[in-house]
Amino acid sequence: MNTNFSIEDLRTGNNRIYSLLYKENKEAFYSYARKFTISEEEIEEVYQDALVVFYENIAEGRLTSFESSIKTYLFSIGKYKIYELLRRKKKIVSTITLEQVENIENLTHWNLEENVLDEQQEKVKTAFKNLGKRCQRILELFYTENKSIKEIMHLENYENENTVKAQKSRCMKSLREMITNKS
Amino acid sequence: MNKEQLLQKYLDHSLTEEEKVMLEKEIKENPDFQRELEEAFDVRKAIIAHKKEQLKTTFKTLEQPKKPTFITKFIPYGVAASIFISILIVAYFLTNSTFSNEALFSENFEPYRNIITPIERSEARPHNKSEEYVAFYEYETGNYETALLEFTHLYESEKKSYYLFYKANCELQLDKIDLAIDSFLAHQKSNDTFKEKGKWYLALAYLKTNDRAKCKIILKEIIQHKSYNYVKAKNILERITAN
Numbered sequence: 001m002n003t004n005f006s007i008e009d010l011r012t013g014n015n016r017i018y019s020l021l022y023k024e025n026k027e028a029f030y031s032y033a034r035k036f037t038i039s040e041e042e043i044e045e046v047y048q049d050a051l052v053v054f055y056e057n058i059a060e061g062r063l064t065s066f067e068s069s070i071k072t073y074l075f076s077i078g079k080y081k082i083y084e085l086l087r088r089k090k091k092i093v094s095t096i097t098l099e100q101v102e103n104i105e106n107l108t109h110w111n112l113e114e115n116v117l118d119e120q121q122e123k124v125k126t127a128f129k130n131l132g133k134r135c136q137r138i139l140e141l142f143y144t145e146n147k148s149i150k151e152i153m154h155l156e157n158y159e160n161e162n163t164v165k166a167q168k169s170r171c172m173k174s175l176r177e178m179i180t181n182k183s
Numbered sequence: 184m185n186k187e188q189l190l191q192k193y194l195d196h197s198l199t200e201e202e203k204v205m206l207e208k209e210i211k212e213n214p215d216f217q218r219e220l221e222e223a224f225d226v227r228k229a230i231i232a233h234k235k236e237q238l239k240t241t242f243k244t245l246e247q248p249k250k251p252t253f254i255t256k257f258i259p260y261g262v263a264a265s266i267f268i269s270i271l272i273v274a275y276f277l278t279n280s281t282f283s284n285e286a287l288f289s290e291n292f293e294p295y296r297n298i299i300t301p302i303e304r305s306e307a308r309p310h311n312k313s314e315e316y317v318a319f320y321e322y323e324t325g326n327y328e329t330a331l332l333e334f335t336h337l338y339e340s341e342k343k344s345y346y347l348f349y350k351a352n353c354e355l356q357l358d359k360i361d362l363a364i365d366s367f368l369a370h371q372k373s374n375d376t377f378k379e380k381g382k383w384y385l386a387l388a389y390l391k392t393n394d395r396a397k398c399k400i401i402l403k404e405i406i407q408h409k410s411y412n413y414v415k416a417k418n419i420l421e422r423i424t425a426n
Contacts, residue, residue, distance in 0.1 A: 013231070013234035013237070013238065015237060015238065015241045015332060015333075015336060016317060016329060016332070016333065018238050018241065018242075019241055019242075019245060019329060019332060022241075022242055022245055023245070044246060048239065048242040048243075051238065051242065052235050052238055052239060055231075055234065055235065055238060056231055056235060059227075059231045059234070060194075060195070060227075060231065061194065061195030061197060064197070114235075115228065115231075115232070117228060117229065117232050120225055121225045121228045121229050121232070122229075124225045124226055124228075124229035125229035125230075125232050125233050128226070128229050128230060128233055129233060133340060133341060139226060139230065140230055142187075142191075143191075143194070143223060143226045143227045143230055144227055144230050144231060144234075146191045146194075146195065148187065148188070155311070172222075172226075175226070
């Protein structure tokens with residue numbers, strides 16, 4: 001039933017891919033989560049957080065090959081998030097360790113809390129948002145999707161590898177200028 | 184292994200011992216490389232954070248139609264009940280016209296065809312295609328929810344007016360009439376080739392909300408200028424005026 005996506009696909013953070021994952025796993029996750037004393041709004045929040053955390057870990061290179069299905073990963077993160085929520089609400093007194101959550105063993109080196117950006121990274125993010133589409137794309141391909149210069153050349157129809165390198169340098173230069181001008 | 188690959192593996196924390204030595208060597212020989220690594224680290228964090236924001240917005244949009252409305256959530260039941268009764272009374276008097284507006288809408292509405300990007304229908308799922316291709320693929324295959332997400336995103340990032348036109352078409356098809364009206368109105372401010380078509384759809388959207396007054400004004404304008412679908416516009420105008 002679940003759509004097969006490669007790690008490469010998932011690293012893109014593409015809205016369409018993640019919308020499909022969202023729809024495909026929602027019902028099963030909600031049925032599971034309803035066993036706990038948490039509201040529908042909380043389930044929605046937990047589920048959305050789980051998908052975002054899943055993307056973040058994939059984009060940071062923490063998953064190099066699938067040991068279980070995407071659904072299992074999402075459930076493991078989601079379960080951790082539910083336990084965290086219950087603990088905050090003091091429904092579970094003791095601190096839950098990762099091992100206590102079913103299926104969590106394959107996530108031991110994952111970061112299950114959302115990363116917070118430091119001041120400099122916030123500036124980079126703002127500048128990145130203001131870059132042109134083509135620049136955003138080349139930087140995404142190189143810095144988060146780990147594509148080689150040659151792969152970028154083919155994917156984005158550049159003439160040769162040197163053009164890719166030159167374009168990437170220009171984009172980084174614009175990014176740096178925007179950061180300096182803002183601060 | 185080249186410098187670029189070393190950098191990417193450094194970001195992924197996946198350098199082998201041997202590669203770590205290579206990286207150290209590279210830093211020693213080229214002091215700028217250390218700065219490059221730090222910069223790359225921040226750029227990756229920033230891009231991921233940006234993508235996360237986009238995903239969160241997408242997920243919220245997916246849930247939006249099912250969220251309880253302000254009325255059902257906050258207005259006490261008694262008030263809600265009296266509103267309901269009032270609606271029933273008004274509906275009783277409007278039944279005939281409401282029905283015919285609805286019927287007229289269905290008779291005349293179909294989402295405007297894709298004239299932007301030719302789609303290969305044989306393809307199971309577009310792979311390695313541009314976002315625009317994916318949007319029109321979903322649109323043509325009748326997957327309007329996903330098409331709407333794609334067009335919304337494309338319009339926000341590229342501001343091309345035809346994305347707004349197709350976004351509005353998706354909204355109208357999905358019965359999100361108020362959103363469709365807002366989008367068609369915003370689209371009217373542009374001067375692209377879809378402007379006249381947008382008027383026709385705006386008239387249909389008003390018809391659907393039973394706002395006959397606004398619907399008539401636009402229909403008359405279409406007929407006067409003999410613009411897109413003016414014969415159909417004439418027909419609708421006659422029928423709602425006779426009713």
